[in-house]
Amino acid sequence: MKLGTMCALTMLSAATAAYAQEKGGVIDIATVGEPPTLDAMVTSTDLVGMISQHIFETLYTFDESWNVAPLLAQDLPEISGDGTVYTIKLREGVAFHDATAFDAADVVASLNRWLKLAGRGKQIAPNVKQIEAIDALTVRITLAEPYAALPALLAFNNSAAIMLPSEKQADPMADVVGTGPYQLKERRPDQYIQLVRYDNYKPRTEKASGYAGARNAYLDEIRFVPAPDASTRLEGAVAGQFAYTDSLPVEQMDRLSGSKSDAVLLQNFGWLMMRMNAKQGVLADMRVRKAVQKALSETDMLAAAFGDQKFYAVDGNMYPDGYPWRTDANVKGNYDLADTEASKTMLSEAGLETPVPLRILTSRQYEFHYKIALVAAEYLKLAGFDVKMEVVDWATLTQRIQNPELWDIFITHSPFLPEPALINILSPNTVGWWNTPEISSAMSALTGTTDQAKRIAAFGNVQSLIMEQAPMIKVGNFSALSAKSPLMKGFWPSPWPSFWNVSLDD
Template sequence: MRNRDHNQNSVTRRGLGILAAALGASAAVMPMAAMAQSISSANLAMVGEPQSLDPMASTADLVGTIMQHVYEPLFTFDANWATQPMLAAALPAVSADGKTYTIELRKGVKLHNGRDLDSEDVVASLKRWLEMTPRGKGLAKSISILTAKGPSTVEIQLSKVEPALLAHLALPSGFAAIMAKESIATPLTEFVGTGPYKFRERKPDQFVVLVKHDGYASRSEPASGYAGKREAKIDELRFIPVPSANTRVEGAIAGQYQFADQLPVESYKKVSAASGTRPVLTMPFGFPYFPTNTKQGPMADLKVRQAFQMTLDLEEVMMAGFGELKFFALAAEHFPKGSPFYSEAGKGKYSSKPDVAGAKKLLAEAKYDGAPIRILNSKQYDFHHRMALVMAEQLKAAGFKVQIDVVDWATLVQRRGDPALWDIYITHSAFLPEPMLSPPQLGEGAPGWWSSPAKEAALGAFNNEPDPAKRGALWGKVQQVVYDEVPYIRAGNFAALAGASPKMSGYAAMPWPSFWNVALAK
């Protein structure tokens, strides 16, 4: 999209033009003022142009944010990040060995073409997801049979236990969207789902328009996170690509946008003081973390890694990255309270305050020879570099020699694959509600190359337990090993800032913004 100023009159004229075309010939002769009163419409400023409207063709969060209104998954997450049914009638029946999932579908769910959803739609959609998406391809190796058992039953048979299966099916990024089987094509030319909104129009670099699906069949449970009741209270959602963060801020303040996503945290005071918008913080939105090279160099020594952990003042590091306490939170736990994976295991080793004397003692025991600790980071994420600078000074105070290697992000991604080129690198992840989705250091072969008997034992027990209730307790043992062996340091949580109109009600801050159950006052 070209950077340009938006003014309220031009946005209004464009919106009314879309509405006139949408409502047909009879509506076209209506007075424009009457149309504006009869249709509610929201202008939603997004960070850019979506790469695609196919939720399986891209893992970009923007694609998932828009198309989760059109398509729905079998399962989703509630406000506590527990997995709940969406198009499934209930959580699946799982066999005693954890390898067979029987999923009953809700009856009476209407596709946007008016037909009832059935198990063949689900099987065709999931097969496409398994073939197209990175997470789907990974799971496909464990899925031996995916079949329809009658019009409303789907069966998945696994060759090995995959306890994160439901979380993979629920995640909105690159998500397992259920679509009408007759619409399936590559690329998609029709977007036929079951969601509370239907696709109407896309004009590249201008907008994506979704309109209320009058035949939507909602769940009856109270709304919670992405789960429960969904209702389209706004008639039209217009997702507008606005790559310039400053333009999003100014447009929100002027009232041109009823919602503006991903605003710079530096604009918080300005947004707070404006009458046309209000600040909305999503916490946790993500977390910075610092992988260590356990394969080669000084950090291959466990005592050196433990000294690194003891050296850090993470409050100071996070303050350097995010500036104010409202934009970050110190958190020893990897998952927040309410999550099935909340645990305080290892909390005593979380470096909210440094132990310089203890770190020096460990370095002496390790016979650390003064080899430079190379901190690989990129200025393309300013907060990464600011954290690296503060971290370096803390390490020096404990007796480490430090070398800061600043590169562009593409070079960092390349270099982190070579254990000869770094000792620590700075990165971050979006908050994801399932441990096996992030961070990658828990998997095999990720940069850092963490492998140990304690890891294998704890992670093996966790990944071989299909019972969600038991998995929660087992995660605590994995978290403890992370603190003991320091394959990475998770610094804390950080927030994302958005702007929402004072006329908007019902919006719940979540990592993938959703606008069902949201209303606009006239």
């Protein structure tokens, strides 16, 4: 069957029609905007991860229970007794979209690029002694010290260790060539990204499980269509103009009832944060970051963003109930305080004259980000900050935050991740640039052992430092709403929706 547009693509596709087609047809996916790049190594943006995972693959991935599982690797790595040597066997018969064979030389080149360019690669780079090809289908990674989170880092789909041909490792990326079930056919900025089935793709033979197992390319074509306005996405979903519509306002869920799209609600999807620039500007002073922390009402920010409490939780812990990583460490006294007078006193004690200039960078493509920023700005003004709101499109925001001269705070969010070392604020090289001896020591304790009890205790220290040094403010937990066509079968709701194993039906 086919679900897609009959006319030239614009930001909004035309009304769709379903009819018989041998290999599954065409779908349009409405996204929050134009991705800044398709190179999943150089950004931790979820939008890039969602699109690029169809083109590029990693050595490992996650199954439906969020366990690390092999993807381009044949099996899970063999790890030496001291935890410093990882031997990785690769799958045979895998080919890139340019028809070249995937082998160990590609892995070595790609991992070296990842260590150099990716925030999560830089996180482990100082610990990597050597990456070498033992033979055409075997790679060995030698570390200076054990690093328990390495398989999870190699599995993650943003700031990702994607595999590229060894001859195509340019920075910036010049050739969009991966091993995935779909390949890039055309990109028209602000109109669409067109992916088509890669007919020589070799799926794994295991049953599909989450992102793991078989990735069957049933669809002929996937088109990602940027629709930056949340209302536009909602109306498109109601009218059935898209097979899938990403990131809808949860308070509008009732609008999908009886429409041509089904609501997809991911309960306790993730957490919201105000990321602070700890490298440059007024917030490089931890005392000023603590003044920001003291001033805010997370209760009011979340209520403004989501309305109904069934869609959010006022929770300062880094993980919700049900995760082994959940801890109360140092949350009390550092969360949901709304004490603007105390904040003003803290600014004075830091030697600053009020009002203190403060730039908040946000986007309306995620409307809840913008609403959180509005409420935060009012509290911070009461505390003695001169707040300047800078509202830009998401692609511009993701580029601007790379320059510490251009912002003080930006609003973002993350799904809850199965491995806490994946939380990108914990990498000293990621935007925010939080890098203190205390967090370095705490992260070494977290990643330096495979003993789960010790790792859980170590993460308690990590959370305590987040609260104490305030590199960011955790706003709270939230649920995420998207919409899908009832014609789309085999879809697995997930933080980074994927469209392999998806087909269309009457």
